[in-house]
Amino acid sequence: MDNGIHGALSRRRLMGGAAAMAGWAAAPALAKAPLLKTQVPAFYRYNIGSIEGTVVSDGPLSIGDPAKTFKGPTADEIGKMMTDNFLPKTEMVLDQNVIVINTGDRLVLFETGMSSIARDSKMGLLVENLKKAGIDPADIDAVIPTHAHIDHIGGIVTKEGKLNFPNAQIYMTQIDFDFWTDEKRLGTPAEGSAVAARKNLLPHRDRVVFYKHGQDVIPGVQALHTPGHTLGHSSFVINAGGKSLFLTGDTVHHNILIENPKMEVGFDTDAKMGVDTRVKMLDMLVAQKMDTLIYHMAWPGIGNIVKSATGYRFIAKPQQVVL
Numbered sequence: 001m002d003n004g005i006h007g008a009l010s011r012r013r014l015m016g017g018a019a020a021m022a023g024w025a026a027a028p029a030l031a032k033a034p035l036l037k038t039q040v041p042a043f044y045r046y047n048i049g050s051i052e053g054t055v056v057s058d059g060p061l062s063i064g065d066p067a068k069t070f071k072g073p074t075a076d077e078i079g080k081m082m083t084d085n086f087l088p089k090t091e092m093v094l095d096q097n098v099i100v101i102n103t104g105d106r107l108v109l110f111e112t113g114m115s116s117i118a119r120d121s122k123m124g125l126l127v128e129n130l131k132k133a134g135i136d137p138a139d140i141d142a143v144i145p146t147h148a149h150i151d152h153i154g155g156i157v158t159k160e161g162k163l164n165f166p167n168a169q170i171y172m173t174q175i176d177f178d179f180w181t182d183e184k185r186l187g188t189p190a191e192g193s194a195v196a197a198r199k200n201l202l203p204h205r206d207r208v209v210f211y212k213h214g215q216d217v218i219p220g221v222q223a224l225h226t227p228g229h230t231l232g233h234s235s236f237v238i239n240a241g242g243k244s245l246f247l248t249g250d251t252v253h254h255n256i257l258i259e260n261p262k263m264e265v266g267f268d269t270d271a272k273m274g275v276d277t278r279v280k281m282l283d284m285l286v287a288q289k290m291d292t293l294i295y296h297m298a299w300p301g302i303g304n305i306v307k308s309a310t311g312y313r314f315i316a317k318p319q320q321v322v323l
């Protein structure tokens, strides 16, 4: 038999490097159908008990060299954490996994992506992907960002300033609203998020509803105070029909941070508080064995946390092809 991996390897050896390259390069010309060159729509149905959930992507967000984001280990150590995860050393890409839940009488969107300040055509895709998922943005009645950073509130409006979700109220903490719309942030390293917060939130102040931590934001969705990344940062527990899903927001946003949770994060308003919150939250997820959705984790970002020798490990849930 010559159709297994051994066959493929020996064929490759026989062809030699240059001949193999020529063979590979010639293949598209022989194809019987044109290359499609588009990705499939980025939505994933994931139900929580009796509630229908749909994870929808806003597109990837590149944040460059992780050695500039994480403090503590050396650049070489951080590069090794990346290559140990089969990722490029100096190019960190975050996904943006928004979730919509249909509770029966509410259609609720958590996070909004980057449409108002999209830097390229790979981001700001939330509205397009929602429509492909069969969800009309005009039917969304609650928008609940975990905090007021650029990639979480940046999709409340379009580039032109038009509301993406014209019938929704915006639920957030007053701490984050006040901090990120304050003109004192302009001209500081936090300017990008402040500009986005002022563009997305100030013209729609009448739609903003402030909630308190520890309470239900809407029935079945509890807000927990998880400060550090921002001072008013929230995580949410969605409960329905005996099942739960924990939305971490940006308390943790990459595999290497789950594996090394005591690294400080340059984007955090209070990085030491961020470490403390992250460790407590990951411990809670381990103890409760609770399913979690991590906004910036590799698509679609749903899984469980377990302890490892040095930190924690994320185990992605197998995707359900059929509901």
Ligand SMILES: [Zn+2]
Pocket: 149, 151, 152, 250, 296
């Ligand atoms: Zn973020």
